[in-house]
Amino acid sequence: MSTHDNTPALVDDAQDRFANPGLPPHVPRRADVDESAANRASVQVVALFTLSALASIAFLVAYFVIDPELRGSIIGIGEVNLFHVVLGLTMGVSLLGIGLGAVHWAKTLMPDEEMVEQRHSLRSSDEDRQEVARQLSYGWRGSQLNRRTAILGSAGGALGLFALPLVVPVVAGLGPRPRDELYTTNWEPGLRLMIDPSGAPIRAADVTQGSVFHVMPEGWVGDEAFEVHGAEEAMASKSKDQVILVKLDPSIINSQKQRDWGYEGIVAYSKVCTHVGCPVALYEQQTHHLLCPCHQSTFDMTEDCKVIFGPAKRPLPQLPISVDDEGYLVAIDGFREPIGPSFFERERPGLLMEDES
Known part of the structure; x- marks a missing residue:
């Protein structure tokens, strides 16, 4: 008897030997049984969201108050534009507060009990399953890929390398780095x-x-x-x-x-x-x-x-x-600042000459 003829028997045997274990018993969290723990978790979530709100406000204040040309030195980094640094830090804290608050809220206060929705069986009939298996087996053997592995390897390589002509022109077309x-x-x-x-x-x-x-x-x-x-x-x-x-x-x-x-x-x-x-x-x-x-x-x-x-x-x-x-x-000299469209960082040490007055 061919291998595909034993498929239904193998599936039925597997179903008999591996019973559905069901859902594990629900283990209550501390916040589920202790009201004071739930209150602490709630305060922590509120604190994280409040931190995010304060950081957002700080971002707006910094945007309008700090001089965009203000520069300073940071240990390990060097000279930077402090305006951009402050905006980046405040925006990062704002996003971090939202993310941590949402995660803490979900893990400590939101319901965590798994729910099961019963659905009807989607299993096809035995006749249909046998016919599909027979056709797949015939196609696999007819292609001779089971005997000629070099074809399979070369085809995989050709399909994988096919992406290079699409990607390389795009990457190369970006041109050299700005000088x-x-x-x-x-x-x-x-x-x-x-x-x-x-x-x-x-x-x-x-x-x-x-x-x-x-x-x-x-x-x-x-x-x-x-x-x-x-x-x-x-x-x-x-x-x-x-x-x-x-x-x-x-x-x-x-x-x-x-x-x-x-x-x-x-x-x-x-x-x-x-x-x-x-x-x-x-x-x-x-x-x-x-x-x-x-x-x-x-x-x-x-x-x-x-x-x-x-x-x-x-x-x-x-x-x-x-x-x-x-x-x-x-x-008298060249331009003392970059010409052309504005970009994120327009100053360069040594380009802008000091005030001669």
């Missing part, structure tokens, strides 16, 4: 401001009231940039080094830093919007506003390019400029 591009540009002390795309230098004496120039650093504009630095570096420069130069009436400039970093009312600012990086290239001469065409962020040039409308959260960085011995506009 200093998040913080630095090609602007350096002494580089002339060159008109984009002609590459002509700009004399301060030739800049009239209300004039607007789109400029790039010397050596990084026009065909020269592609020939000297290559297409990739030239395009990268175009995306991060672009600057807008405007001459304002010095009497309407309200920021002393803006006057000090400009030259006789001529000021230069990064064109890379601090929202998502679109070029801020629209200047309104009557209002002295710079507009980003992508999402309508608006910056006031008389207030050090402060954001006055739109989703951008940070002013455009100013490029410190002066003139050289021949009267051409040059950069």
